[in-house]
Amino acid sequence: MNRSDSDEILAQQVINGNLTAFEELVTRYQKPIFKLAYRMVGQKEEAEDLTQEVFIHLYQKITHFNPEKKFKPWLYRVAVNTCISRLRRKRKVIFLGFDDALAGSVDLDNVPAVSPEKNVEIQELQRELFQAVLEMPENYRAMIVLRYQLDLTNSEIAETLGITRENVEVRMHRAHKNLRRILLGRLAEGRFEYEVQAGR
Amino acid sequence: MKCKQVDDLLFSYCDLREIPPMMLRELEEHLQECPECRRKAEFTAREREALVYDGDIPEMSPDFVQRVLAAVAQEQTVPAPSRKTTIWSQIGSRGWWAIGMVAVVVIALLIAPDSFKNPVQTPNTEMQIMESERQPVAMLAGKMPQQQEQETASEPVRIMPEHSYKERVPSLQIGRGNQSATYGSPPAGEQVVVFSPSYIPEDYRLVRVESDAENNITIYYENDRDGYICLRAVQKSMAGMAAHETTADMDTVEGYYPLARYNLQADAATDSEPTVIRWSTEHDGQHYQLELTGSLSPEELIRVANSVK
Numbered sequence: 001m002n003r004s005d006s007d008e009i010l011a012q013q014v015i016n017g018n019l020t021a022f023e024e025l026v027t028r029y030q031k032p033i034f035k036l037a038y039r040m041v042g043q044k045e046e047a048e049d050l051t052q053e054v055f056i057h058l059y060q061k062i063t064h065f066n067p068e069k070k071f072k073p074w075l076y077r078v079a080v081n082t083c084i085s086r087l088r089r090k091r092k093v094i095f096l097g098f099d100d101a102l103a104g105s106v107d108l109d110n111v112p113a114v115s116p117e118k119n120v121e122i123q124e125l126q127r128e129l130f131q132a133v134l135e136m137p138e139n140y141r142a143m144i145v146l147r148y149q150l151d152l153t154n155s156e157i158a159e160t161l162g163i164t165r166e167n168v169e170v171r172m173h174r175a176h177k178n179l180r181r182i183l184l185g186r187l188a189e190g191r192f193e194y195e196v197q198a199g200r
Numbered sequence: 201m202k203c204k205q206v207d208d209l210l211f212s213y214c215d216l217r218e219i220p221p222m223m224l225r226e227l228e229e230h231l232q233e234c235p236e237c238r239r240k241a242e243f244t245a246r247e248r249e250a251l252v253y254d255g256d257i258p259e260m261s262p263d264f265v266q267r268v269l270a271a272v273a274q275e276q277t278v279p280a281p282s283r284k285t286t287i288w289s290q291i292g293s294r295g296w297w298a299i300g301m302v303a304v305v306v307i308a309l310l311i312a313p314d315s316f317k318n319p320v321q322t323p324n325t326e327m328q329i330m331e332s333e334r335q336p337v338a339m340l341a342g343k344m345p346q347q348q349e350q351e352t353a354s355e356p357v358r359i360m361p362e363h364s365y366k367e368r369v370p371s372l373q374i375g376r377g378n379q380s381a382t383y384g385s386p387p388a389g390e391q392v393v394v395f396s397p398s399y400i401p402e403d404y405r406l407v408r409v410e411s412d413a414e415n416n417i418t419i420y421y422e423n424d425r426d427g428y429i430c431l432r433a434v435q436k437s438m439a440g441m442a443a444h445e446t447t448a449d450m451d452t453v454e455g456y457y458p459l460a461r462y463n464l465q466a467d468a469a470t471d472s473e474p475t476v477i478r479w480s481t482e483h484d485g486q487h488y489q490l491e492l493t494g495s496l497s498p499e500e501l502i503r504v505a506n507s508v509k
Binding site for chain 1: 258261265
C-alpha cells in the first residue's frame with residue numbers, strides 16, 4: 001500500500017483483506033465523517049460513536065463497493081444512512097406539525113435587520129443556527145450538512161444520495177426554507193439575543 | 201423581477217451557486233432598488249457564512265483510528281461477501297417477513313406461556329395475547345441477544361435469552377396477512393392487546409417488536425432502501441386522557457377508524473419525509489392511542505393504518 005494511492009485503490013485493497021489500507025481510509029476520512037455526524041446529532045460522544053459505526057459498516061460492506069466508481073460519495077452515503085438510522089431509532093416516533101415548514105412557506109419579512117449597531121456576534125448566530133439545524137427533519141439536515149459543512153456541490157450531493165441533481169435542488173430549497181423557519185422561530189421566541197423586526 | 205422571485209433565488213445567490221446570467225442581472229438590479237430584499241439578502245449572506253463555520257467542531261479522541269481498528273478486530277468483522285451470495289439475501293423479503301412474524305409470536309408466547317397449552321380456539325379480528333408476565337420484552341428478529349442489547353441499550357426493555365424463547369416456541373402458525381387469532385383461553389387478569397397491520401408494502405419486513413414497562417407495544421418494519429414503518433399503541437386511562445383526546449378522538453371507537461379523524465401531519469409533496477398518523481380507539485372498555493409513522497407516502501400509510509386491527 002502506498003499512502004498516495006487513490007481512495008478507490010485503497011478500497012480495492014481492503015476488499016482483498018488489507019487492513020493497512022483500511023486504516024489509511026479511516027485516517028483520511030475520520031474528520032469529515034465526524035463533522036457530518038456531529039452536525040447530525042450535536043453531541044461529541046455520540047458523534048464519535050457514530051463515526052466509529054460508519055467505519056465498521058464501511059468495512060463490513062466494502063465488498064459492495066465498485067472500485068470503478070468514486071469512493072467518497074459511497075462512503076458519505078453510508079455515513080448519511082447510518083446517521084439517519086441512528087436518529088430514527090432514537091426518536092422511534094417522529095412527530096411533525098402539519099404547519100411545519102415542510103408544508104408552509106417562509107415568512108422572510110421577519111428576518112432580523114443587519115446593522116452595525118445591532119450586529120450580533122457571529123458565534124451566537126452560528127450557535128443558534130446549528131441548534132436550528134438539529135431541529136430539522138433528518139433528511140433536510142443531511143442536505144444542509146453535506147452542502148455547507150462538507151462543501152459538496154449539487155452534483156456531488158446527488159451522487160452521494162443517489163438522486164438526481166434536480167431533486168437535490170428541490171430538496172435543498174425546501175431544506176433552506178425549513179431552516180429559515182426554525183431559525184426565525186427561535187429568534188422570535190427570544191432564545192437569541194437579536195432584534196427581530198415585527199413585519200415590514 | 202418581483203420580490204417573491206428574489207426570495208426564491210436568495211439562497212442560491214448568497215450560496216454562490218449557479219444562477220442563469222440573465223436572472224442574476226435582474227436579481228442584482230432588483231436588490232439595488234429594493235431595500236427590503238437587500239436586507240433579506242444581507243441576512244441570508246450572514247446565515248450562509250455561519251453555516252460553513254466549523255470552528256466549534258470538537259477534537260476527536262487521539263486514539264480514534266486505533267479504536268476503530270480494535271473494534272473491527274474484536275468483533276471479527278471481516279468484509280462480508282457481496283449481497284448476491286449472503287444467506288440473508290437468499291432468504292429474501294418473504295423470509296424476513298416470516299422471521300418477523302416469528303418475533304411477534306415469540307412476544308406473545310413470552311407474555312403468555314400458559315396460554316400456549318391450548319390451541320387456537322376462536323378466530324377473532326384482534327390479536328389478543330393473554331398476559332401472565334408483566335415483563336417488558338424486546339426482540340430483534342434474526343439477531344442474537346447480544347446485538348439486541350447493544351442496539352436497545354437506552355431502551356427500558358428486557359432482552360430474553362435465546363434459549364428462553366426457543367423453549368417456548370415449539371411450532372408456529374402465522375404468516376403474512378395476519379388475520380390475528382386469540383391464543384389460548386384468557387386467564388384471569390389483564391389482557392395485552394396487540395395492534396398490528398394486516399397490510400404492509402411488499403418490500404417491508406418486520407424487524408423489531410418492543411414492549412415498555414406498561415406493555416405498550418411498538419412494532420417496526422423496514423425495507424432495504426432505508427424505509428421504515430413504526431406502529432405504537434399506548435393504552436390510555438380515561439382519567440389520564442387529555443381534554444382534546446376525549447373531545448376529538450373518542451368517537452373513533454370500536455375497531456374502525458374513519459380517515460377523517462386521522463391527524464395526518466406531513467406534506468405529500470415531501471416524499472422522503474416521515475408521515476405520522478395518530479388516532480384512538482377502544483377495546484374492552486380500554487382506550488388506546490395509536491401512532492403510525494413511516495417514510496411512505498401519506499396515501500400508502502393510510503392504507504396501512506386502515507388495516508390495523
